[in-house]
Amino acid sequence: MNILAIETTGAQASVALIDETGQVSLETSDQKMNHLQNLMPMVDMILSKRGLKIDDLTYIAVSEGPGSFTGIRIGVSSARALAQALGLQTIGVPTLKSFLYHVPDYKGVVCPIFDARRNQVYGGAYQWMDGQAEEFVPGDAYDLDELLGLLEQRFQSVSGQKEVTFFGDGIIPYRDQIEAWQQASPNNNMQVFFAADDIRLQKASSIARLALELCRSGNRKSLYDLKPVYMRKAEAERKLEGK
Amino acid sequence: MKNNQFITLGIESSCDETSASVVAEGRNALSNIIASQIKVHQVFGGVVPEIASRHHLDNINTVIDSALKEAEVTLDEVDLIGVTHGPGLVGALLIGLATAKAMAFACKKPLVGVHHIQGHISANYLEHKDLKPPFLALVVSGGHTNIVDVEGYQEYRVLGRTRDDAAGEAFDKVARVLGLGYPGGPMIDAAARKGNPHAVAFKRVYLEKDSLDFSFSGIKTGVLNYLNTQKLKGEAVSVEDTAASFQLAVMEVIVNKTIMAAENLKKDKIVMAGGVAANSLLRSMLKESCNKKGIALYYPSPILCTDNAAMIACAAYYKYQAGIEDDFYLDAYPNLAL
Structure with a gap:
């Protein structure tokens, strides 16, 4: 089994390959915001590095959002078209939750936040519980204060060590x-950390690892059911509804 | 190849139509599926780029499936994938491009990026099987107003362009102030049929002598000023008369400049393209002038005037025949020059 994972929701695009043993390879663009141009050449590169052909792929996974609307669409449309051409199923991977796979041995809470401007973020919080990736605060579009309030609330019900590390461009x-x-x-015993530069942002290798989990639990879908997760309506729609 | 015919899959998503088409031998459209978003954008009074991009993504894969199915062609039988890479809304363009690139890569098919205007001009090759360059092309749409010297299938020289609004854009804006709704072109065309085109004398803007460029922002302001003046005077405004007078003022300039260009270059063929080429007044006025001058006039049927992928497939076919092919670094160019 070979899953191709595509990550284009952030400033830097990356692609990864993972097999059934969990062995991952990663290819990251050295350019920012040039996803459309670089994505297919990156896929070509990672396949040849791994000695694979495009027909050796079994599933196409994509980071479904939230993130840059344009970036999400480049990833989802590319993943769908690959699946359409190759006759494969797809796996939609929640971008926020994938950050937990950046730190597979971490005991604290992982809280990715993407800057959505005007003091808003796309964010959520997750943690490892007995080797399972668990949700601590659901992923959504929040006012920053609202998200921090929810974190605080959840921490009040937790005994023992309270530790959270923030990820994402919202830092x-x-x-x-x-x-x-x-x-x-x-919560005076709460400790707050900020992820180091090299693990701060989205990565296709984590998308691939979560995709493998999702695949094993049967979360595969037809390309027609693979949807972008924007978490926010278009500005014009919000204005229209606000009238 | 299918039945010994070269098969091109065309994809278009530059504005608010998601389209895919299968064309045989460059000129024979076996299918031309168009998912229009007009209704989606109507409530906003114009195309909202973010919403257009979202709808393109929702529609594109089923549109491609339908195009293949209707043409009874499989992806394996496709010889070439052509896709619009500009000009247009960048967020909209990239849906078609990302899709075309991924498909071409996965199926190991050659890929050709097509200029949207070359596509519009090529719509005429689908409609008129014997038409060949050289000719003079008039491209008028919501985003473009160009007079183009087409010397060969790959030789385009822009002789005149709009310096501000495109003709179709002026129609949309005037339709809005007249309360006719969106899209403006067909709305004004319909209202104008019931009005007197000589009721209001809107200024014809010809710019410098001999210039083939256009300017339509002034006439839009002219309509606004006229409406305000009438209001201040307490006089009623006939929407039909205003629409008819506005339309005549725009079309007169377009027709005169196009005929002037054809005469200067001694062209015996004029080819119309783009959404506004479906306008009934423009067609009849240009036909009359061409008849007088002994110039042959060509235009596509209305469905091929709107944004569609058959025209993109056709243009891609001729580019590929000329030895042009793109690699997988192909990008979107919102302001791509012809």
Whole structure:
């Protein structure tokens, strides 16, 4: 079994291959926001590095969002077209949850946040529980304060060590606010960390690892059921509804 | 190849139509599926790029399936994939492009990026089997107003272009202020049929003497000023008369410049293309002028005037025949030059 995983929801595109043993290879673009141009050449590159042909692929997995709307669409449309041409099933991988697979041995809570501007983020929180990837706060579009409030609430019901590491491009604009939140928190034994640069952002290798899990649990679907997960309506629609 | 015929799959998603088509031997459209988003954008009074992109993604795979099915062609039998790579809305373009690239890569088919305007001009090759360059092309649509010297299948020289709004854009804006709704072209065309085109004398903008360029932003302002003046005077406005007068003012300029260009270059053929080429007044005025001058006039049927993938497949076929092929780094160019 060979799953191709596509990640184009962030600034840097990447592709990965994973087989049934969990062996992963990763190819990352060295250019930012050039996903449309680079994606297929990257797929070509990773296949030849692994000594595989396109017909050796078994499933096409894609990071379904949230993230850049345009980026999500490049990934989903490419994945669908590959599946359509090769007659394969697809796997839609939740982008936020994939961050847990950046740190497979981590005991704390992983909280990815993507900057959605105007003090909003796409975010969620996840943790490993007995080797299972569990949701701590559901992934959604939040006001930053709202998300931090939900984290706080969840931590109040947890005994013992309380530790959270933030990931994603939202760290940069919101770091100060998050630190202020920690200082004001009644959970005085709560520890807050920020992911190091090299594991901060989306990665196709984590998409591939979560895809393998999803595949094993039967979460495969026809390309026609593979949908982008924007988590937010288009601006024009929101304005129209607000009238 | 199917029945010994070269098969091209065309994909178009530059604005608000998602389209796929199968064309045999470059000129014979076996299918031409168009998923229009007009109704989706109507409530917004125009095309909303983010919403257009979302709908392209929703529709594209089933549109391609339908095009193959209707043509009774399998992906294996496709010899070439052609796709619009500009100009257009970047978010919309990239849905067609990402899809075409992934398909061509997976099926190991050659890939050709097509200029949207070359596609519009090529719609005439599908309609008129004997038509060949050289000719003069008039391309008028929601996004473009161009007079183009077409010397060969790959030789295009833009002689005139709009300096501000495209003709179709001016129609959309005027239709909005007249309360006729979206899309403006057909709405104004219909209202104008019931009006007097000489009721209001809107200024014809010819720019410098001998210029083949256009400017339509002034006439839009002219219509607005006229409406305001009438309102201040407390006089009623006839929507039909205003639409008819506006339409005549625009079309007169387009026709005169096109005929002038044809005469200057001694062209005996004029080819119309683009959404506004479906406008009844433009067709009849240009026909009359061409008849007087002994110029042959060609235009596609209305369905081939709108954005469609058959025209893209046709243009891709001729590019490929000329030895042009793109690699998988092909990108979207929102302002691609002809």
